[in-house]
């Protein structure tokens with residue numbers, strides 16, 4: 603890895619845990635914008651999901667129309683509630699994440715985001731976690747509900763001349779998005795999926811967490827060399 607290398611990171615479950623503020627903020631903004639209480643907010647799976655995918659599924663479940671102006675208003679409310687909630691309750695950063703991001707940055711690697719979060723909430727989560735200074739590009743869950751497409755957009759935005767071989771994530775949906783874009787999937791079992799299930803889902807590398815910086819860097823290095831997209 604060097605100054606011409608780029609790598610991609612998912613946020614939730616991979617770098618941090620937002621302590622449930624997302625689910626509560628979704629619930630609150632849904633009532634405010636669509637005028638009804640969502641019947642089963644605890645039954646929604648956010649792992650690997652995208653915010654636009656989740657809100658469209660919630661509206662379909664309730665049979666409420668979701669024209670673009672309403673969805674945009676929902677995103678504004680969601681972002682506001684999340685940002686305020688994290689002022690009081692910042693995310694939990696997983697072991698070794700700041701050290702790993704610092705080590706990759708020290709090698710000159712460009713770090714990008716592939717996340718189902720809205721652009722605004724992605725950066726708010728990173729800022730509240732103290733991780734916002736490491737990332738220079740990315741693609742987000744309010745651009746498209748499809749994580750494969752989000753990954754494609756992020757790759758398009760990597761620094762000119764850089765080559766990217768790895769997407770780091772925590773769910774089978776991250777693995778699918780990596781492979782569909784010609785990337786290796788480096789997974790970490792700090793989210794909601796076990797190391798065994800990540801391996802069974804086809805991950806190219808699995809770590810329990812990022813606490814061993816040298817071992818994590820070595821895995822990034824080997825996977826970057828295995829699969830380099832042009």
Ligand SMILES: [Mg+2]
Nearest residue numbers: 612614615772
């Ligand atoms: Mg995730």
